[in-house]
Amino acid sequence: MSVRSDFHHALETLQQDLLRMGSYVEEAISLSTKALLDQDRQLASQVIANDDRIDRLQHDVEERCMKLIALQQPMAKDLRKISSAWRISLELERMADNACGVAKSVRRIAEQPYVKTLVNTPIMSSVCQQMVKMGLDAYLQEDIELAIKMSDLDNQVDALYKHIFNDLLQLMLKDPSVINQATQLIFIARYLERFGDHATNIAETVVYLVTGERKELNP
Template identity: 45%
Template sequence: MNTRLNFDTNLKQLKDMLVDMARKSESAIKESINTLINQDIEKANQIIKNDSIIDDLEHEINNKAIILIAKESPVAGDLRKIIVALKISSEVERIADNAVNIAKATLHIGQEKHIKKIVDIPKMMDLALDMLDDSLNAFLTEDVELARKCAEKDDNVDQMYGTLIKELMGYIEKYPSQMNQITQLAFVCRYIERLADHSTNIAEHVIYLVTGQRYDLNA
């Protein structure tokens, strides 16, 4: 009984660390988009610098998982919970990397006047972050149906991405001198699309956690 209680306690700590890491990554994404909108160079540099905090959290999660496996020798479902936590931490770290990439795009654009008001990109971000919330809640509650719903939202993000890229490509002829900005904004759209993909991957890991079966939500 004590062994089981000890494992459950450590597993909860692992999940808490993962949620903390995810919330920091989510905050970094929001801040990076605000930085893009406001062309806040100082804040962009700060986001890039703070990425090391999230990297450190991933290392802590990895170390705790390794120690948990070594000390508790978990089998079957318990081992799967630890493995899935490690996989999700990797997805979350990549989400944070996208925040850094958006901040770098802000630096590349600098103080150039925006060719259009940044409105649709934040809307795309909100939808992608909704997916992240759903996938994390699905992980914490082991809710397969909630995990599956990520696929539906991912389709919407993909549609928004396609529309925005088409619009941006249309600006190339209209604003030939702003090719750098157009390219950077297209990259930002891609980074948000990748955020949605990572959220979908988390959802797939949840389905594996609960069912033991690999599942492609984009199939």
């Protein structure tokens, strides 16, 4: 039995809002990748337009976290739940910005035929999507093992990024006329790589939430 049911209900609502934010982020990264592959400028614009709702939700979560700290004097794990929600909301907001970054680059290059077939970028994106899903599951279930497994995926993301970077660099060295598009493609890979880093931060936050200890995953 809880003698602070309103407060504990407010904590659950925070959690639900983070899950909602997470699903928006997942959608943003998946749609921006689809826009890239289909060379669909309109879809890319939609991803950018949708970013507002994630920003608003993040502000809302942050506001409520502050109020709970000021008004409820949370202790122990309750306090960590609030600081974790705050932190994760910021990570998700940054991840959504990375998805927007992809969409913006797509808008710049969507009208030209691609200089190469995109193989690794969609793989990178699907690993990123998997990371968001696993991160939110780990958060919801307070599952440290899952969080660690998720952060391990960041190695794949990093390796793919290096691969993409080198491929495009080679292309540019061979044919400087591709520089414009290839740079945007490198940006896209870089956005995805950053996306993975933010996901890793979520995993670290889950470990902190459960144990109260800071642990750097995948340093």
